Amino acid sequence: MKLDDLKQGTQAIIARITGGRGILVQMASLGLYEGKKIRVVQSAPFSGPILVEDVITGARTMIGRKIASHVEIFSDEA
């Protein structure tokens, strides 16, 4: 499952981030990497970014939809 498939309010764990070193480093510097437990807070209108929250620290990051499709997740739902 990919991050952009995740419904609002649900939690998941980041399994793998594909899509190149640039994205990987950028996400990591914002505290998003493999094993992190996250929650989707809100999706922006006009197929805009997804707002995710680090469940432990509460830090929030917006991730563009295209980048989100490069983030594989383990979802509690699936």
Next chain:
Amino acid sequence: MSRSSATKPDDELVIALAGQPNCGKSTLFNAVAGFKVNTGNFSGTTVTYTETKVLIGERTVRLIDLPGTYSISANDVSEKVARDYLLSNSVDVVINVLDSSILARSLELTIQLMEMDVPMVIALNMFDEAQKKGIEIDVHKLSRLTGVEAYPIVAVQGSGVHELFEAAIRVAREEYRYIKPVYDKDVEECISRIMHRYPQALRELNPVNERFVVIRLLEMDEEFEAMAGKADPAFLEYVSENRRLLAEAHAWPETGVFASHRHALVLDLFEEVAVVRSRAKSTFGEIVDSFIINPVGGLITMAALLFLMFFASFWLGDLISGLLEEPLDRLGQMLPQVLSGKALVFASGLYDGFTAGVGIVLPYLIPLLVLLSLLEDTGLLPRIAFMVDGLLHRFGLHGKSVVPIILGYGCNVPAIMAARNLEYERDRIITLLVVPFISCSARTVVILALAGKYLGAACTTLIYLGNIAIALAVSFFLSRLNVETSPGIIMDVPPLRKPYAYVVFRKVWAMTYEFLVFAWPVVAVSSIVLAVMSHVGIDAYVNAALSPITSFVLDLPEELGITLFLGIFRKELTLIMLNSALGTADVSTVLTSAQLLVLVVFTVLYIPCIATISTLWKEGGWKVALASVALNTSVAVVIAGIIAHVL
């Protein structure tokens, strides 16, 4: 590493503030710069940092505010600048400022800074906010485990700041002990294997901490890889071989294997020093936030903000300007009574410049600056970016460009510098070229004082909206020139924060001061120059040279040539010089409504002012600066020309 700080006199001590964006670094800087001796900017290749001399107790030290960086991976220009500066060996001590409310993420940078082998202290900023969020931090344990002294502070209130700086000075002056973060056994073995083969050539090429270089290489840092490849290709090959082994042992991709060990180290440290208690109640900020990030609530908020912006600059500016009009007029009427001849020419030129500054620019400038400062301080800017990112994609921009664009309404210069935070060259260049189309406060003054006064509110609003439409159209056009799409936005959304009146006041004052000290004299002097020029008759030559544009394309009186020319220095000059160029106080007696509209539209769009051009040059190179001049001027000529010939 040997350091000479111990023998340095205090006033040569250099303290650098390093931290992630939004950690309150600049607030801390301003809190101590209150005892400021002098400020100045010094530039790196493309970026200026803020430097100031400050008094700590009875000592003067040099304080440097480095650009905020999430890591030292040199992902974008700011990160590269901060890293190069820290490695340049000119810093005596680093104060690593952390946002305590997101301690785990902030510690990522701390570990990386420790690896750079620079004397350091930790400032746990927003300590109160962390407590409110239920995060209890054991400060002593953090100091003990990292070996770096840590101090809880609340920069906005100035609490803990004095102790922090005393400690920083002490650390800078004492023999500093390099503390290295220790990784898992196999990672450490991998590092020491590589250290054994560390080539002398690389040591000579870049004399920084070797363990740091090895770690950068294990993280596939392009800059260090190029350097190592130049020094000793076999060594670089040895590093990647070791990285491959490490990745295989952990079943992890090579690109992230080292980083994943650091994340683990950071999380362990976080769990050791902090306890997070869950809270039942949301804070006020969180409740407001959940309204704002909701699509409907966000739309309402943005509409309210837009209204406020108009209200602030239009109504409030008008009110203040109106109050000042009468006393200033009276002063103007006194001039011919006391002076005559050449002195009068000189004095009335000075008077025009003076009144323009106080009576026209400041009343519109200040409310706008207050509003922009509030947007920045509260954290509303990233939320606006979140709301409009999807929409902007259709025009080839993305949400991260929103920050520079909104800042552009204040002044294009800081807006262009803010574009540094865009990671992708394509996005950055498009943003750099779009920002000069945004009507900065100087041009807003022109719109309000001419269109607002003579053409009415509806027309003024139309000009504003038209301006936004043109900026979007330009972006759309530019993005079609380079169809390669960027991956999109990844952006931190810091918690909403209560603005502090005195922080806003300081920011607004700093910018107003800059206007009073740097821009206003330019306005006054140009005003005198223009008065003298028209007295002697030189302005006619400039007007004649520009008449193909003014008369033929724009259908404006030839006399306006000189004012449009002066507008290149500062856009307000066009407005200020208008009255004296046309020889009337009521412009509407000389210009038709259509001509006024053409003048306003042209002034808003044509050549960016000198300061903007030079900033573009610094940030994007001469090609971008030239492209911007050409783009703005041609768009201005075409659009204003069409209006002139259709109306």
